[in-house]
Amino acid sequence: MLSIQDLHAYYGKSHILHGVDLEVKPGEIVSLLGRNGSGRSTTIKTIMGLVDGHGSVKWKGEELLGQKTYDVARRGLGYVPESRDVFPKLTVEQNLKLGMKSDHKKSRWSLDDMYQMFPRLKERQHTEAGVMSGGEQQMLTLCRTLMGDPDLIMIDEPTEGLAPKIVELVGEYLKELQKRGLAVLLVEQKLTIALDISQRCYVMGHGEVVFHGTPDELRHDQYTRKEWLEV
Numbered sequence: 001m002l003s004i005q006d007l008h009a010y011y012g013k014s015h016i017l018h019g020v021d022l023e024v025k026p027g028e029i030v031s032l033l034g035r036n037g038s039g040r041s042t043t044i045k046t047i048m049g050l051v052d053g054h055g056s057v058k059w060k061g062e063e064l065l066g067q068k069t070y071d072v073a074r075r076g077l078g079y080v081p082e083s084r085d086v087f088p089k090l091t092v093e094q095n096l097k098l099g100m101k102s103d104h105k106k107s108r109w110s111l112d113d114m115y116q117m118f119p120r121l122k123e124r125q126h127t128e129a130g131v132m133s134g135g136e137q138q139m140l141t142l143c144r145t146l147m148g149d150p151d152l153i154m155i156d157e158p159t160e161g162l163a164p165k166i167v168e169l170v171g172e173y174l175k176e177l178q179k180r181g182l183a184v185l186l187v188e189q190k191l192t193i194a195l196d197i198s199q200r201c202y203v204m205g206h207g208e209v210v211f212h213g214t215p216d217e218l219r220h221d222q223y224t225r226k227e228w229l230e231v
Contacts, residue, residue: 001026001183002047002077002152007055009039009046016042017053018207024152029174029184031194033218033229034204040187041082043204044154048072048079059152074101078150082157082187084137086144088130092121095129095140099147107149108180114143117173135166142173152183159190171197191229195219203228 002024009017017039024030032040046053049069057064064072073079087095096111115122118139124132129140138158145153155174159167171193174184188194194201195215203211203218205228211221218224 001060002185003056003058004043004047005056005058007043007046007053007057009042009051009053011042011051016051016207017046019055020204020207020209022202022209024183024185026151027178027181027183028199029178029186029197031186031188031198031201032204033188033191033194033201035189035229038204038228039207040204041156042207044079044156044185044187047154048077073148073150076149076151078145078148078153080142080145080153080155080158082160084134084141086129086132086137086140089128091126091128092132092140093125095144096121096147099144101148107147109146109149111147114146117176118143135162138162138170146177150182152185153177154185154187156187157189158186159188159193167193191225 004020004022007017007020020043032043034040042051045051047057047064049067049072053065059075059077087098096114120136121139121143124136129137142155142158158170167190174186174197177184186194195218198215201213201215201218202209203224210228211218211224
């Protein structure tokens with residue numbers, strides 16, 4: 001589905017990604033782990049065309065590198081940034097409607113689906129997004145991306161700054177996305193949620209993949225956890 005080979009990326013003269021190889025298969029949750037600065041966010045930004053890269057990023061056999069971000073999104077890739085980029089002066093419902101594709105194809109997601117998954121959004125559907133809490137804005141950004149009906153959704157640090165109870169809910173919501181047929185590429189620092197919901201994990205360090213395996217394999221790999229994940 002998504003196949004990345006020998007991906008390099010730069011910020012100016014700084015070489016950030018050093019030959020990343022990564023794969024996401026249909027309908028699976030894959031976690032991309034690592035400390036801050038390891039290259040995780042840069043990887044998904046490069047996939048989306050927000051950072052220039054070279055190597056190969058193939059989506060359903062088609063090369064994505066060099067394409068505009070909106071063209072990448074139209075091909076079925078969704079991106080939920082860590083920055084929770086809501087439109088602050090628009091209501092919750094207006095934000096959600098902005099996420100809908102304009103080609104009138106029937107989406108697997110509706111406004112009612114969003115409100116059922118996140119009842120808090122229904123309660124605040126006429127509230128301006130800018131006055132909502134960080135957790136509520138995170139829910140809104142995720143749902144707005146889903147309204148575009150992606151086949152793969154890439155989510156950058158969805159649990160950052162959220163209360164433990166909300167973190168558990170996020171994990172349940174991501175499992176629900178998988179049940180609906182979506183693949184998920186999750187950038188996350190919290191090992192607990194990543195190991196609980198993922199089928200496979202990648203660990204990055206210094207712009208390279210230093211581990212790839214199942215959650216159980218990572219649980220038992222003390223060296224990788226100590227060297228590349230633990231603070």
